[in-house]
Amino acid sequence: MQLLFRWLLRFAAGLILLSVLGLSLIYFLAAQSLPDYDKEIALPGLLAPVEIVRDNANVPHIFGSYGASDEDVYFGLGYAHAQDRLWQMTVLRRTAKGRLSEIFGSRTVPVDTLVRRLDIYRLAQQSVSAQTPEAMTALQAYSAGVNARLQEINDDALGRGAPEMFLFNVPMAPWQPADSIALMKLMALKLSGHMQEEILRARVSLALPDPERLRDILPDAPGKGIAALPEYAALFPSLNRHAAATAPFPDLPLMPIAPRGQAGASNAWAAAPNRSAAGGTLLANDPHLELTAPGIWYLARLELGTGGIIGATIPGIPAVLTGRSDLMGWGVTSSYMDDQDLFIEQLNPENPEEYLTPDGYKRFETRPSIINIKGETPVTLTLRWTDNGPVMPRSLFNLGSITPPGHVISLGWTGLSPQDTSVSAALALMRANSVEEAIEIGEGFIAPSQNITLADRNSIALKTVGAIPARDARHQSQGRLPSQGWRAENRWLGRAPYAANPEFVEPVGGILGNTNNKLLDRPFPNHVSFEWGDTQRINRWQRLMQDRQVHTRDSFIEAQLDTVSYTARTLLPLIGADLWFTGEAAAEGTRERQRQIALSLLSEWNGEMNEHLPEPLIYAAWVRALQKRLITDDLGPLEAEFKHVDPLFLERVYRNVQGAAEWCDVRQSAPRETCTDIARLALDDALIWIEETYGTALESLRWGDAHQATQNHEVLGEVPFLRVFLNITQSTSGGDNTLQRGRTSGEAPTPFHNVHAAGYRGVYDFADPDSSVFILSTGQSGHFLSRHYDDMSQLWRRGEYIPMSLDEDLARAAAVGITRLLPVN
Incomplete structure (x- = not known):
């Protein structure tokens, strides 16, 4: 027995030693790709020396020396992007090329198939010739900077440039302007x-009995609506109504098309200056996208x-897409312009290689196209x-489910232009000195369509940019x-x-x-x-803007971080x-007692979606259960497509707008349920779910226990053990309809x-431009061993910012490193 114990002890010690050695080796290999920010290096492609000064938040300040050109500065940006986000750039480029399956296998074949059919990369290659000479210079210099970093990684064996490169065999081709x-x-x-909205509208049109x-x-956004649309089934009588009520489309890894909503x-x-306490213009911007680690x-x-x-830039694109200069600032919001249409194409019964056009079959x-897996x-693919x-x-x-027999569906989208000058416009916008100049430059944007909010020293403006498809007034479905x-x-x-x-x-009004x-209408x-992204936040924003005669940088920050739900204040009384x-x-x-406690809490709540309060969780669970009860009997499996509560729908039902209270009756039951009955049952559903998940x-x-910001690594975020190091999770305030928006997943x-x-998030004050501030939700680095991987995340959660200054002395005083890039000769 003693001998057995001794050998077991030796075996356990050996396992521990091997584990320590293994982890040490993994750490050593991963650490090789951590960038050295404090060095001097000669690189091909530079015309004059460039300095990359990293401030204490790891924001690179890129300066050309005397005699340097803008070309050298773009080279420096490409180098910095490749230092910090090489893996992210690799995955984005492979997504755009439809070449994910070469490294991830069969699970990404549907994504590659979609992107190949859209032909995104070939269209990008064709668009290279459409760029302005200034943009081409920037794109080529940026590419040279990325490629210089790639050569440095290969020459100096710098851990393949990113830890993920050890797990996946990812040959890295040189960067090209077409990639950006x-x-x-x-x-x-x-x-x-x-596209997703058209598909869902067609499926619901087929599935609804009424x-x-x-x-x-x-529902349409408030305001004047449109004339009645034809029923989809009337356009295509051969369609099976029940086929539309199928299971929802599954989430696919690295899918470039976002889920509905x-x-x-x-x-x-x-x-404007007349509404600013300091007499200068103010601008605030916070673009909302899927949370990932690293962020976009x-x-x-x-x-x-x-x-x-x-x-803020996007790694792989050499332009500041939202930001400021000394003279002007610009912010972006999704315009929701209808830039996509689906077309049902009729095949020739005699020859399926032909489709019907106004002039006959073609x-x-x-x-x-071959997808390597x-x-x-x-x-x-064909x-x-x-x-x-x-x-x-x-x-x-x-x-x-919405394609009639003998037909296929094609997509019209402005982003399919082979003469896309959006990158040229984004680069030119950075040089604009006035609102008028920026608006003129905006004509070059094709896709994505955005609302660009502008502020120079004296004036403010908002312009929608991007190509609007010209449609015939006689269009059957109005798109x-x-x-x-x-x-x-x-x-x-x-x-x-x-x-x-x-x-x-x-x-x-200023x-x-x-x-x-x-x-507009x-x-x-x-x-x-006809589709807009918000009918709720705008009401709270109007209130906050009109409550003050003049505004300051801090009042704009307060509005960005506001968590009061206008929606909750409207829906709960109904x-x-x-x-x-x-x-x-x-x-x-008893169930009755729990219901009374919940109603008592909600009756005294002001609608603030604060992470430390219980009321937001009770409210959110209630309205979610309520919508589910209202629509499940009518939509069947299609109910799963409605992952988020639509406040306009609930308001129509509980105000009985045009007979909408009909949704409250459960068709499959003999009694006729009232909306009060359904509200009570839904509250019980919510309380049962809360008790099972969080206790009685x-x-x-705490709302924050449920409303956790989940910034997951897009590829390795679900891998046990690794996810502990790669994912960034934290309790947050806000919700679907607050100005500090935290869109929920909607999925069990x-x-x-x-x-x-x-x-x-960024707030720019042109009375004192260097008092402007900004922040990321994660950090600058894409390397999980870097302290800059998540060093901004807690600041972001607490509603704090870092200085957004163009003061060179300030950047140098707090520098964590200075990289000097020198021409080879």
Whole structure:
């Protein structure tokens, strides 16, 4: 026995020793790719020396020496991006090329298939020739900077440039200008959501027993609506109504098309000098995107010949996309412009290689494309294009359920332009010195469409940029449903004039802003969009802006961080109208007692979605359960597509707008349920779920325990052990409809996790530009061993910022390192 014990002890000690050695080796290999920020290195491609000064938040301030050009500064940005975010750039480029399966295997084949069919990278290559000479110079210099870092990694054996490179065999080809253009197109795809809306509208139209109820569950934004649409089934009688009620489209890893409701959102607002306490213009911006680790944004300062530029970039694109110079600031919000249409294409029964056009049958444009798959046989696709756009896979978002027999569906999208000058426009915008100049430059943006909020020293403006498709006034569905592609009135007529894009310059009230709300009301086809990203936050924003005669940088920060839910204040009095303070006293531990405690808490709540309060969790669980009860019997499996509560739908039902209270009756039951009945049952559903998940002590609940910001590594975030080091999770305030927006996942078992929020916040004060501030939700580095991987995350959570200064002395005084890039000769 003693001998056995001794050998077991030796075996255990050996295992521990091997584990320690293994972990030490892993750490050693991973640490080799940590960038050295304090060095001097000679690199090919530079014309003159460049300094990259890293301030204490690891924001690179890139300065050219005497004799250096802007070309050298862009080289420095490419080098800095590749130092900190090489893996992220690699994955983004492979996504845009449809080449993920070469390293990730069969699980990403559907993503590669989609991107290949859209032909994003070939269109980017064709768009290279459309760039301005200045933009081409910047793109080429940036590419040279990235490639210089790649050569340095190879020459000096710097751990392949990123820890992930050890886990995946990822040959890294040199960076090219087309790569940056492709990444801009990829962002446009992430920010476009009208295709998903058309598909869902068609499926709901087919599934609902009463087509009149379509306007309830998919309501228009407040304001003048449109004339009645044709029923989708009437357009295509051969469709099976029940086929539309299929299971939701599964989430796919690295899918570049965002789930419905998460295509893009943002806040931006500005104040003119007469509404600013210090007499200078003010601008605030916080773009909302999917939360990941690392985040999509990367802070940088460029010292160009025209002056300093500082703000947020996307690794792989050599432009500050939201930021400021000494003279002007710009912020971006998703415009929700209707830049996508689906077309039902009729195949020739005699020849399926042809489709019907207004002039008869025509052959598809076709081209083979081979997807190489790690460890498996390659897949050969036949890419098909019509006059309207590429033919989409039937599996995408359940397109097959709305495709009639003998037909296919193609996609029209402005991002499919082979002459896309969006990158040139973004680079030119950084040099603009006035609102007027910036608006003129905006004509070069094609996709994504954005609202750009502008502020120079004296004036403010908001302009929608991006190509608006010109549609025929006779369009069958006005772009809200897939339409018959062979009818001339459904086809696009080119691009609408840039002057038709919404524009607001120097408003009389001195304040303007956008929360993805409806900007204007114009009749189709000059309408811009029927789908808008916000009907709620805008109400709270108006209140905060009008409560003050003048604003300051701090009041703009306060508005960015505001967590009061206008939605909760509106809905609770409606859904609980017959429940407040009713019923007899109930015994401790009974369902009636829990309901009374919940209602008592909510009755005294001001709607603040604070992470430390119980009321936000009770409210959120209640309205989620309520919507589910209202729609499940009518929509069946389609109910799963409605992952988020639509406040307009609940308001229509509980105000009985145009008979919407009909949703409260459960069709499959004999009794006729009232809306009060459903509200009470839904509250019980919510309380049961809360008790099972968080316990029975309602007063001790914390919204932040449910509303955790989950910033996960996109590839390795689900891998046991690794996720502990790679994922950034923290309790947060806010919610779906607060200005400090934290969009919830809507999916069990964590429906209230915060997955889509402001990964960047910035507030710019032109009375004192160097008092401007900004922040990221993670950190600058994509390397999990770097202290800059998540060093901003707690600041972001607490609503704090870091200085956004163009003061060179300040950057140097707090530098964590200075990299001197020298020409080889």
